[in-house]
Amino acid sequence: MSRSSKNKIFASLALMTFASQLMSAPLPLPGSTSAPLPKPALEQTEQALPSWPVNYTFKQLGRDSDTLLLGINNTEQVEFNLRRDRIASDASLQLSYTASPSLTPTLSHLRVYLNDVLMGVLPIEKDQLGRTTTQKLALDPRLISDFNRVRLEFIGHYTDICEDPANSTLWVNISRSSGITVQEQALSLQNDLAFFPLPFFDPRNSGKLELPFVFAANPTLGEQKAAAILASYFGSQANWRGANFPVLFDTLPAVQSKEAIQPTVVFATNDHRPAFMSDLEKFPAVTAPLVEMIDHPDAPYSKILLVMGRNDEDLAVAAKALALGGHLLRGSRATIDKVETLQPRKPYDAPAWMRTDRPVRFAELIAYPQQLQVNGLQPRPIILDVNLPPDLFVWRNQGIPLRTQFRYTAPSSNDDSRLNISLNDQFMTSLPLLRKDTSSLEELRLAVLSNDSANANDKLIVPSLKIGDRNRLRFDFNFASTLSSAQRDRCQTILPANTQAIIDEDSTIDLSGYHHYISMPDLKAFARSGFPFSRMADMSESIVVVPGKSSPTQISTLLEAVAGISARSGYPAFGLRLSDDWKTASQEDADLLLLGEMAPELRDNPDLSVLLQRQRDMLVQPVGTTRIDANNRRGPSADGRNLPANRVEVTAQAPIAAIVGMQSPTHNQRSIVALLGNDDADYSLLRETLGDSGKLEAIAGSVALIRSSGVYSQLVGDQYFVGNLPWYLLLWYQLSEHPVLLAVLAVISVLLTAFLLWRALSWAANRRLHKDD
Known part of the structure; x- marks a missing residue:
């Protein structure tokens, strides 16, 4: 190598060294002789992300009873999910177990896996045999994703030689109180509708959905209908998890801190919008149905979904578009051009029900x-x-x-x-x-x-x-x-x-x-399956009658009732109709869901078994005490004595609500289910009952009375039938209720058949005799 080439290399190295020293040297501020090193840009913008611990017990994860691991059945696993908009910063397993007293200590142990990666080994010590032991084991949070599996493997020994894996002494009992704790940390999401239904609903979250809805004061029927459609969509997605929809007027839900996580849905039209949207420069009028995702003004990690339109019809179109075309949305703002129904729904085609038209x-x-x-x-x-x-x-x-x-x-x-x-x-x-x-x-x-x-x-x-x-x-x-x-x-x-x-x-x-035929009223069918409103999955043959001026609690009851029906059918209520005119709605050929006070013309109905008024409460009872059990079977006095015979009126201040079923006065194949209450405390009882699976199981018969002590169901009044049967099957079914009459008809039929046969034989004999002559 020549000397000139060496000099060039040395010069380049010196220049690079000087540049690196210059970049690493502190930069003095004007007017100062020295200055500290500036913090990296990442540290300057770093903020404390919201974080909180979440506990999952094995019972909450689907293990209703303790799990027994044996020598030949030595594996058990539990699954848990993590929302897509969160990550795990820490995790641990709290394991409570009881080992067989016949195990060999130390040789017997438990292996713990997270997503098929060994997390640790828990040896079974001598002092743990036959006793309940609780141990905590750290889990690697880097392995936690949206779907996770914790697997437990039991390695048991009871002797040194000639072991039988099926020996009854090889067992360890895993308590259902064991649990998994995950320190969840929120992610800062962009305002992008491409993630919808996130962050408003995540199917990976096993808890009950809590989603506030915000309206302007005195929401119109159209606004309530749009909200009911969107609530039914979230209800169908939440399914068994359940859903709560608190309602507020003119204000957003309060947040405790900037790190709070509280998604919210807001409904607004150009002429009727919440008070916080009064600034037309920030929230300009729209010219078409529109949905937009924005940040909460007081909490950047809380997102707000704006459902806007020129009028109530636009709100319904926007709500349907969110439920039907969520996969087409992207960006922070999307305009809905068109939503069209190509094919109407058919009866009994609910996605959550098994098909009955083919194998x-x-x-x-x-x-x-x-x-x-x-x-x-x-x-x-x-x-x-x-x-x-x-x-x-x-x-x-x-x-x-x-x-x-x-x-x-x-x-x-x-x-x-x-x-x-x-x-x-x-x-x-x-x-x-x-x-x-x-x-x-x-x-x-x-x-x-x-x-x-x-x-x-x-x-x-x-x-x-x-x-x-x-x-x-x-x-x-x-x-x-x-x-x-x-x-x-x-x-x-x-x-x-x-x-x-x-x-x-x-x-x-x-x-x-198979045919469709059922006796009504049957509130158990309503509580368990949303029937008769779920007969059409989109509730297109149902009308909800609401008060002319609804309170926030009443609207919450409406939304949660409709969401519960959609959760049982598996399909949003796109065809739902709302009305505040009872007379007009009662003339329609539709099933009616009544919310509020009983219509005046129904109060004299002889089958009505409960009436809630602001001044007094009235209850009509049958001759005997007819109680409906969890299997919809009537009690010991179920011998037909179901006609009203007693009337009780009381005056009290504590909350009380009721669910009543009856036949439509204008269409004999239609039903009415009334959710009755007087004030917000009564409707809170209704909301609690509609969201509690245990209380829903107690609803049956024709009336369910709801108090703070629980649900009391009974059957009173005449029944009616909904559906159709062939005439021969209907005749046989009706006769099966009267065995004496059936026996008399059987005797008459035998005698008539014998008489006709005798006449036929006599005629044949006479004809043969005359022929011989």
Whole structure:
């Protein structure tokens, strides 16, 4: 290398060194001789992100009872979710367990995995045997994503040699009080509708949805309708989680700090908008239906969804667009050009209900992949939820066709391995699992009788099997196998096989050909399935009658009632109609959901069993005490004495509410369900009941009285029938209620048949005699 080249290299190195020193040197401020180093830009803009601990007990994660890990069934896992707009900064497992007193200490232990990564080992010490032990184990938050799985594996030993994995002394009990704690930290989201329904709803969040709705004072019917449509969408998404919609007028929900997380939905038109939107420069008038996401003025991590329009019709269009076209939205602001219905809904086509017009494959009923596959000598049961319309008429049916195809690991011999099938926790049949037949197809019929028949006066003996609106079809694979032999002279240990079994997705259940027929009023059908309003999934044959001037609590009750119906049907209420004119609504051929005070012309209805007024409360009772139990069966006095015979009037100050069902006075195939209350305290009771699954199960009969002590249901007044049956089936069904009359008709039929047969034989004999002559 030449000297000139070396000099160039040295000069370049010197220049680079000088530049680096210059960049790292402190920059003096004007008027000062020295200055501290400036903080990096990241530190200058760094803010404390909202963070809070969230606890999940195993019971909240779906383990209603303790879990028993055995030598041959030594694995258990629990799943939990994390919202998409949050990350985990810390996590831990609080494990409460009781180990068998016969275990060998230290050799026996528990392995803990998070998303298939080993987090730690919990050895079972001598002082822990037979005692409840609680230990805390740190989980790596970097492994936590939107869906997470914590797996527990039990490694148990009870002797040094010749162990039997199926020995009854190998067990450890995992308490359902065990839990997972996650320190969640909010993410700063952009105002981008492409993430909708985030941050207003996240399906990964297992808690109840809490979403405030804001209106201008005295919301119009159109604004309430748009809010009900959007609430029904969130309700259908929340499903079993439930949803609360607090309502405010003219103001946003208060936030405790800038780090608060509180999404909100605001409804506004050009001429009627909340007070905080009065600045037309900041919130200009719109020329079309529009949705926009903005920051809360006092809390940047809280987002506000503005649903705006020129008038009430635009609000409804914007609400439908959010529910139907959320995947098309992007940016902070979107204008809705058009929402068009291409095909109307049909009765009983709710997505949450199993189809009854054709055989349904099991693949259409599963909630997650591999739901139909299990493994192990004692595998978990395979459970399918079958939701049906509550008015499906299966009275005295020969059975429901069930075509089941399954595969399994063949047992070593034709032993007692079997597949047990049950419906609603009631045993149905058992099938052998043979050595050679690793694949089998069974044509079964669910031989069921319904105790919830269309007639509540039906006095059938409780059958061995019963099908209703919510059903659980359960398959239990039970494998019998000899794992080992422990004798004094001979010790033989065999490792258990990796036994697997699967119910094929092409298996079918067929409920086609059944009719729809039910006796009303039936508040249990309303509480459990939203019937009759869910008969049309979009509630297009329903009208909600609201007061002329509704309070925030009344509007919250409206939104939560409609959201609850959509949660049970699985579809938003796009066809819902609202009215504040009872006379006009009652003339429509529609089912009515009445919110507020009872209409004056209904107060003299002889079937009305409760009347709530501001001055007094009235209750009409039947001759006997007719109580409706959780299975919609009437009590001991259910012998037809359901006509009003007593009237009680009281005056009290404590809150009271009621849910009443009755027949429409103008259309005999239509029903009225009234949510009755006087003030906000009464409607708070209604909201609490509609959001509590336990209290909903207590609603039945024709009237449910709600007090702070609970729900009291009863059946009073005449019943009516909704639906249609063929004339021959209807005749047989009606005659089945009168066995004496049926016996008399049978005797008359026999005598008439014998008489006609005698006449025919006499005629034939006379004809033969005359022919011979």
